[in-house]
Amino acid sequence: MKNLYDDVFLYDSVHGGFADAETFDFYDRQISLYGAPVLELACGSGHVLIRLAEKGIEIFGLDISAKMLGACQRKAGERNVKVKIQAGDMRQFELGRKFKVIFIAGNSFQHLIENADVSACLDCVKRHLAPGGKFIVEVLNPYIPLLMRERGRKFMVGAFGNYVLTEDVRYRAATQVNHIRWHFWHRPTDEITTLSFALRQFFPQELNALFEFKGFCIEEKFGDFNQSAFSDDSPKQIIVAGLI
Ligand SMILES: C[S@@+](CC[C@H](N)C(=O)[O-])C[C@H]1O[C@@H](n2cnc3c(N)ncnc32)[C@H](O)[C@@H]1O
Structure with a gap:
């Protein structure tokens, strides 16, 4: 990814x-x-x-x-x-x-x-x-309720031009690292691009x-x-x- x-x-x-x-x-x-x-x-x-x-x-x-x-x-x-x-x-x-x-x-x-x-x-x-x-x-x-959101579930971030952005997160408490995937849905083509990043x-x-x-x-x-x-x-x- x-x-x-x-x-x-x-x-x-x-x-x-x-x-x-x-x-x-x-x-x-x-x-x-x-x-x-x-x-x-x-x-x-x-x-x-x-x-x-x-x-x-x-x-x-x-x-x-x-x-x-x-x-x-x-x-x-x-x-x-x-x-x-x-x-x-x-x-x-x-x-x-x-x-x-x-x-x-x-x-x-x-x-x-x-x-x-x-x-x-x-x-x-x-x-x-x-x-x-x-x-x-x-x-x-750090906002604990946001970090502890249900794993694998996509949450709305917002709409940006032709894209609707949702995210799913996996917070690892041992390392304090939040592993985030952003799913960009391109409305005109229905394509989804997923990009990841991690935030300590x-x-x-x-x-x-x-x-x-x-x-x-x-x-x-x-x-x-x-x-x-x-x-x-x-x-x-x-x-x-x-x-x-
Ligand atoms: C949130 S973005 C940058 C925000 C920036 N102020 C802007 O105006 O776009 C984070 C940036 O950190 C950079 N980055 C991540 N790890 C880095 C490292 N070890 N050294 C230098 N840059 C790093 C990424 O390449 C990325 O461009």
């Missing part, structure tokens, strides 16, 4: 609106507070990166998928924006320079499945942060502990892009961290 990021067209048809105004404003605000240059890890097809580059912010992107980077380059070209992006693994990169802000948007940090992956990524980030620099990560706030769940105290264990100091923890304080019902965990 293909991975979600192997089909950029379908990925983009769902995530087109993902960098909504509130998300974009959040990153824009953080960068105006802490400065540039900026590095986006797992920048994907550039929903956030292109808009920040469009504003004249000096920003670099890194992603493991050549297809996603290709789409990012193409979309930036269509908007006449120059983007500096390169292929690389957020667990192992050396860019030879430091950044005032490094961020990982769109739950991409949840692709770090093992603790060793998280540790390797945080080590790389530490080496690339300028003095006083900030690392910003957004992940989901980070429970709130665990996430804080991982950061602190690796020498980061959590300066802010928001529950959403409107910068509300993180609480029980927050959809997200958004950490702004510096180095101790």
Whole structure:
């Protein structure tokens, strides 16, 4: 079965609106507070990166998928924006320079499945942060009822253009990894394309502990892009961290 990021067209048809105004404003605000240059890890097809580059912010992107980077380059070209992006693994990169802000948007940090992956990524980030620099990560706030949905049953996600998207999930409690399959039904042809991906769940105290264990100091923890304080019902965990 293909991975979600192997089909950029379908990925983009769902995530087109993902960098909504509130998300974009959040990153824009953080960068105006802490400065540039900026590095986006797992920048994907550039929903956030292109808009920040469009504003004249000096920003670099890194992603493991050549297809996603290709789409990012193409979309930036269509908007006449120059983007500096390169292929690389957020667990192992050396860019030879430091950044005032490094961020990982769109739950991409949840692709770090093992603790060793998280540790390797945080080590790389530490080496690339300028003095006083900030690392910003957004992940989901795990919602147990959603994780524990009946196995094999398809649940509606929504309609995107000509597609209706349903999903089925298998959450493995031992590894804290949610294995997700997205089923895209193309209404005009009745064809179904299934794409898979996996998201490690980070429970709130665990996430804080991982950061602190690796020498980061959590300066802010928001529950959403409107910068509300993180609480029980927050959809997200958004950490702004510096180095101790
Ligand atoms: C949710 S998407 C990207 C979101 C992105 N902010 C956007 O605007 O499209 C997740 C991305 O993580 C990338 N990815 C997964 N594992 C990675 C790794 N180890 N290193 C770098 N990128 C990775 C995937 O290729 C994919 O593009």
